[in-house]
Amino acid sequence: MKSLRISTLITCLAAAQACAAGMGPQPAPPDAETFTLGEFRITSLRDSVNVVPNDGSVFGADVAPKAVAEVLREAGQKTEAIELSVDALLVRRGSEAIVIDTGLGPAIPGSLAGSLSQAGVTPDEVTTVLITHVHSDHIGGLVSPDKQSAFKHAAVKISEPDWKWLQQQPDMAELTGVIGPQVKTFTPGEDVATGIKSVRIPGHTPGHVGYMISSKGETLLDVGDTFHSAIVSLAKPDWAMGYDSDLAVGRTSRREVLTQLATDHQLIFAPHFPYPGVGWIVSRDDHFEWSPKK
Numbered sequence: 015m016k017s018l019r020i021s022t023l024i025t026c027l028a029a030a031q032a033c034a035a036g037m038g039p040q041p042a043p044p045d046a047e048t049f050t051l052g053e054f055r056i057t058s059l060r061d062s063v064n065v066v067p068n069d070g071s072v073f074g075a076d077v078a079p080k081a082v083a084e085v086l087r088e089a090g091q092k093t094e095a096i097e098l099s100v101d102a103l104l105v106r107r108g109s110e111a112i113v114i115d116t117g118l119g120p121a122i123p124g125s126l127a128g129s130l131s132q133a134g135v136t137p138d139e140v141t142t143v144l145i146t147h148v149h150s151d152h153i154g155g156l157v158s159p160d161k162q163s164a165f166k167h168a169a170v171k172i173s174e175p176d177w178k179w180l181q182q183q184p185d186m187a188e189l190t191g192v193i194g195p196q197v198k199t200f201t202p203g204e205d206v207a208t209g210i211k212s213v214r215i216p217g218h219t220p221g222h223v224g225y226m227i228s229s230k231g232e233t234l235l236d237v238g239d240t241f242h243s244a245i246v247s248l249a250k251p252d253w254a255m256g257y258d259s260d261l262a263v264g265r266t267s268r269r270e271v272l273t274q275l276a277t278d279h280q281l282i283f284a285p286h287f288p289y290p291g292v293g294w295i296v297s298r299d300d301h302f303e304w305s306p307k308k
């Protein structure tokens with residue numbers, strides 16, 4: 015098992031030269047794209063971009079960067095890095111405003127607050143925040159630039175195993191101190207809001223979950239970090255992913271979930287796929303492809 019790296023994504027902040035070279039977390043302009051799902055209004059919220067070097071440590075952690083480069087070349091992409099969007103989701107019904115994941119937060123800074131504003135929602139109007147897992151690109155935005163809770167009136171729901179793990183990370187003590195009073199834990203698989211059920215998808219973190227949003231026969235699954243790149247993760251789902259806390263379990267989850275999503279023609283939101291990250295997984299021979307919702 016690879017060691018759990020909670021701050022992987024912000025390491026480039028400490029190594030300014032890597033950031034200057036355009037690697038690591040990068041700002042992105044705010045954006046908000048809304049569609050309807052039964053009684054819900056769903057909005058993709060843009061936060062930032064993470065440029066992951068093709069150095070064998072993250073994508074294809076068990077193969078050579080040369081093999082990853084070949085997949086990227088075939089897709090017409092640059093071969094020295096994999097660009098990931100970092101996005102979040104807003105789910106509204108009546109006066110309820112639920113945010114799923116919160117981007118990188120003030121460190122970059124992420125554009126989540128600006129994207130929420132474009133959607134017509136203030137942070138104080140958010141009623142619930144649901145976290146897929148406690149990596150910094152999903153929980154960073156829970157804290158505002160002045161080190162206060164960014165969503166003062168919201169219940170912050172985190173799976174029990176991930177909350178326990180987060181509290182053990184010394185470098186996250188400030189964040190857990192700020193959000194602690196608002197946190198409500200749940201067991202993966204439980205309902206977390208009316209029409210929203212957490213889905214246990216193991217391997218990425220101790221309590222990683224997706225969220226199945228259902229209304230009037232329509233469904234959308236926020237897959238969290240079950241897979242990361244719309245190119246590499248789908249072309250080579252069995253390659254190890256360095257961000258997974260358990261590489262073997264993450265690999266198994268990825269193929270199982272991708273197979274199920276393709277079979278069910280399940281609409282998904284993938285926070286690291288190209289913005290707005292909404293569409294379908296399609297099965298092709300031994301691998302998969304991304305079909306974005308137009």
Ligand SMILES: [Zn+2]
Pocket residue numbers: 149151152239286
């Ligand atoms: Zn992530």
